[in-house]
Amino acid sequence: MTLVGQSVHLLHGIHPAFVVAVIPTLVILVHLVPWLVDPHGLRSFPGPLVARFSDLWLGRVAQQGHRSQVVHKMHEKYGTFVRIAPNHLSVSDPAALQVVYAHGNGSLKSNFYDAFVSITRGLFNTRDRVAHTRKRKIISHIFSQKNVLEFEPYVKGYVHSLIQQWDRLCADGAKGLQGDDGESGWRGRDGRVWFDCLPWFNYLAFDIIGDLAFGSPFGMIAAAKDSAPVAKSHEQGLSVYGQDISKCETVSIPAIKILNDRGEYSASMGVLPPWLRPIVKRYVPWYNRGSDAVQKLAGLAVAAVAKRLASPAYRSDLLSKLQQGKDEDGNPMGRAELTAEALTQLIAGSDTTSNSSCAITYYLAGHPNVQRKLQKELDEALQSEDDPETSFEVVKNLPYLNAVINEALRLHSTSGIGLPRIVPEGGMTIQGHFFKEGTVLSVPSYTIHRDREVWGDDPEVYRPERWFERDNDAIQRTFNPFSYGPRACVGRNLAVLELLVIISSIFRRYELILEHPDEPLSTREGFLRKPLSCLVGMRRRTT
Structure with missing residues (x-):
């Protein structure tokens, strides 16, 4: 029990007026004493x-x-080191990336990640080193380059579905028509269709990862709507694991909105002290609303996994x-753990892809010269390709395409916050400053992506030209879209494949x-x- 919790327990039964007078004093002491003692220097x-x-400052900011x-x-005001919480710098x-997040340095994730646990701990929010090693x-x-290439047909299939929808919008927009497809309104003007492309990138990313992680898409592209089934009861969904899915009651939810609410809630809750969270x-x-989003998102995974495992047909997907994976003792994942990991893949594989695709499109749409230069490279590389969706093998090494994507990932920084790590036994030294064991350190990608x-x-x-002009070694050491070290994004290969195929397919055609x-x-x-x-005007290219 914390000092505040012990104090509240002791004050139970004492006259209310005395409690009102004492609690503010206790709150002040709880915050002032650690500052005076300064245990972490x-x-x-x-x-x-x-x-x-x-x-509370960081909690409010989050x-x-x-x-x-x-x-x-x-950082612009104070410099390299900024104290953003009593024990968080x-x-x-x-250069601190390779100190704070390095392999073998002994640092652990902070209690920030406890706020992201729902069904059970997964690879992302596991803090124990032994448990993480087992899971990884x-x-x-699963995300080796060889395995990821097996997933390419799924990616291309849904890119093809998106292109079919966008071709229709372009044709109607060229006629000056307007409409409201599900949740995505559009109008034709000046030979273009004008619409918000963000919802479509959300639909695309959710359908891809839904198929890969759960065996079937959510059908968002076809319906142009944010909707997915969620289990009414987690316990019921887990109990029908691998059995008749009709026994698991479900309701439809706006999954994309729920995912966004969950991310905001967990990231805000995670920076608060553990005693304050409940x-x-x-x-x-x-x-309270954020907590509800956490439960609904977990229910989505429970329902989808139950449905997938009830099917006897085998397919090569995540x-x-x-299911096939086993730890060093030959043990497979239990059903709750399997569902938690599938949920992790849904969250990581949908939000990052849709966010990044939208940001890349925003920058390309806002820089016509860059867009034309990219399209010239794509036209030359893909002149013998007939399918509207491109092949990863053909586009993976196109230099300007990679620069275009990386430059947008640098500026937008989908994962921009500094991921907190606890300094291990023996301490750490950064720029001559020694940090004691237990200190929380983080390196914000958003800021180092702007280091002059x-x-x-x-x-x-x-x-994008800066990627050919600057010191490549320095760029590679600083560019951090997927984090760094043993806790870096395990799905990086899949994310790269998706972005290369999505962006090259879209800008080759539109x-x-x-x-x-x-x-x-x-x-x-x-x-x-x-x-x-991201409001854009789009038309089919004529080459």
Whole structure:
């Protein structure tokens, strides 16, 4: 029990007036005493005044949805080291990546990740080193380049479905028509169709990962609608594991919205002290709604896995490979663990792909010269290809395509926050500063992706050419879209394949411009930075 919890317990039964007088004093002492004692030696580091005494500053920043940008401004104000919580230092030094997140350094994930646990701990939110090693041995081979290539037909199939929908929109838009397909309104003007492309990227990403992780798509592209079945009861869904799915009651939910709500909730809850989490979860409506989103998203995985395992047909997908995986003792995953890992793949494989695809499209639509240069490269490389969706093998080594994608990932930084790690026994040294065991350190990707020494004097400008002009070694050490070290994104190979196929297929076939070219890409951040919309005008290319 924490000091606050013990104090509240002791005050139980005492006169209310005395409690009202004492509690504020206790709250002040709880925050002031650690600052005075300074157990981790962080008092000398600058940062927002409230953040030096309380986790509430970072909690408020996370809840407002722009953490990466706010922390970046703090680094611009204070320098390389910024104290963003009483025991959390943000470090904007690219070289710190290889210290804080390195293989074998002994650092562990902080209790921030406890807020992301729903069914049971998965590879992403497991903090125990032994448990993580076991899980990674089972899962990592699934995302080898060889296995990922087996998933390419699924990716291309749904890209093809998206292109069919967009071809129809282009044809109707060229006639000056307008309509409302599900949740995506559009109108024809000036020979183009004008619409928000973000929902379509959401549908595409969810259908791809739904098929790979659960054996069937959610049907979002065809319906142009955010909808997926969720189990009413987790226990019931798990109990019919591999049996008749009709025994598992389901209802439809807006899965994309629920996923966004869950990310914002967990990322905000995770920066609060553990003793405060159950209190805000119960009494603060915003957190209460977020908790509901966590349960609904878990229910989606429960229902989808139950349905998939009830089918006797074998298919090569993520879930079948998770079923086949065994730890070093030859033991497969239990059903709850299997469902949790499938949920992890759904979350990681949908949000990142849709966010990144939208951001890349935004930058290309806003830079016509870059778009034309990319299309010239694609036309030359794909002149003998007849299918509208491109092949990974053909486009994977196209230099300008890769630069276009990487430059957008650098600027948008889908995973932009500094991922917190606990300094292990023996401490760490960064730029001559020694940090004691138990200190929490993080390196924000959003900020190091704007380091002028690495990227030049125009880091806020979208300019793919910098990838051919700058020191490649420095760029590779700093570019961090998938994190670094043993806890880096295990699905990186699949993400790269998806982005290369999606972006090359779309811009080979269409020409896009922004409806409001002077407006920045509006975002909101939970664990990931999510575009809120991307209004474009599109028409079929004539080559």
